[in-house]
Amino acid sequence: MAEGAGAATGPTVAEGIWYFSPTGTGRAVAEGLQKRFPNVVLHDLTTPAARSAAPLPAEGDLCTLIVPVYANGAPELVLDWLERVPAGTKRWVFIATYGSVNRGQALEECARAVRGKGTVVGAAALPGPHCYDCIPGIPKAPPSWDWAALEDFYRAVREKEEGIRLKAPGVHIPQRWMAWLCAPPPKEGEGCIHCGRCLAACPTGGEGCIRCGACVRLCPTGGRKLAFRTPFPLWYIRRGMAEEKTGFFQK
Numbered sequence: 001m002a003e004g005a006g007a008a009t010g011p012t013v014a015e016g017i018w019y020f021s022p023t024g025t026g027r028a029v030a031e032g033l034q035k036r037f038p039n040v041v042l043h044d045l046t047t048p049a050a051r052s053a054a055p056l057p058a059e060g061d062l063c064t065l066i067v068p069v070y071a072n073g074a075p076e077l078v079l080d081w082l083e084r085v086p087a088g089t090k091r092w093v094f095i096a097t098y099g100s101v102n103r104g105q106a107l108e109e110c111a112r113a114v115r116g117k118g119t120v121v122g123a124a125a126l127p128g129p130h131c132y133d134c135i136p137g138i139p140k141a142p143p144s145w146d147w148a149a150l151e152d153f154y155r156a157v158r159e160k161e162e163g164i165r166l167k168a169p170g171v172h173i174p175q176r177w178m179a180w181l182c183a184p185p186p187k188e189g190e191g192c193i194h195c196g197r198c199l200a201a202c203p204t205g206g207e208g209c210i211r212c213g214a215c216v217r218l219c220p221t222g223g224r225k226l227a228f229r230t231p232f233p234l235w236y237i238r239r240g241m242a243e244e245k246t247g248f249f250q251k
Contacts, residue, residue, distance in 0.1 A: 015158065018054060019066040020045040020078045022203050022214035023131045025097045025143065026066040029150075033064070036151050037158070040064075048205040051081055057090050062158055063118070064093040065110060068131065068212075071173045072104035074113075075210065077203055082113040090118030093157050099130025100141045101240030103248060108169035120164055122157030124150065127245035130237060131213040132182075135226050137234050138241075145247040153249045164250050175210055183227045184209035191221035198224060 017040050021027040027044075034040045044050040057063040067078050074096075092114055096106040103125035111120045128143040185198075187206075198215035199206050216224045228234055 014041070014058065014060070015039055015062045016041045016043055016055075016057065017064040017066065018043045018045050018057075020075055020081075020203070021066065021068065021097075022046055022201065022210075022212035023068075023129070023217060025126075025128045026068060026095075028143070029066055029095060029097060029126065032147065033150070033154055037154065045078065045081060046203055047201065048203075051077075056085050057118075059088040060090065062091045062093070064095065064154075066095045066097065067106055067110065069096050069098035069102070069104040069106045069125075070210065070212070071175050071178055072102065072106075073169070073172050073175075074106040074109040075203075076175050077210070079109065079113050082110065082117075085114065085117050087116050088118060090114075091161070092118050092120045093122040093124075093154070094120065095123070096125045097128050098125060099132070099237070099241070100127040100144065100245050101130065101237055103127075105169040108166045109172065111166045112169055119161070120166065121160040121162070122153065122164065122249075122251040123166060124153055124250070125248040126150070127247070130241065132226060132233075132237065134213050134216045135228065135234070138237055141241060144245060149247060149249065153251055157251045160251065166250070178211045181229055181233050182211045183229055184211065185215055185224040185226055188223075191223035193221055193223075195220060 017030045019026045019030040030042050034042055043054040045054055067074050094107045094110045107123045126145040129141050132138050133140045197218045201214045201218050216226050
């Protein structure tokens, strides 16, 4: 099936939103949609324990997946989760949140990952806070999408059965390459009180670092920090955030 093309078959039997949201932007989108559409059930995919507990989408479901954009693409932990989803006739809606720089190709990568697993009926990209705004010099941007437009988008796609076409994604940038640009936070930084908040929030369970910044935001003493290895990321992010961004919707 070509990038979400085709038509779903069978009625929708459940309506769920799955979200991967280390720094909370995607969770805020999910909770905002649930507030406006109370029948929606939320499923967290952020930590290993949450991913293990979350149900996989079932035949006939309307599945909305909310992901951040990392290194121009979808988080590899989410793409791995999509591989576990069984084939079948589901309807998919993908929403990417990104740090007001570039929406990248996360939507296209998710669409490719569900080939043979249903029909993509809608996609959106929402600019908002950058996960690296915990680094000095990165502006703190508020969410800048229009809730009324997002509500209209979701109301339209939840009734759709025909698919949309998203372009084929380009080369996936391995997220391990982020290690060349950004140093991981020290496991026991200065001032660490061993509270365990960082480990509880870590998307990998402490097994590796995806540079999401969740632990830095949660550290009560400021002992965990992210730092760029070169000046380029700071220049690139500041330059991109200076350009006006609006939400992208395809339905």
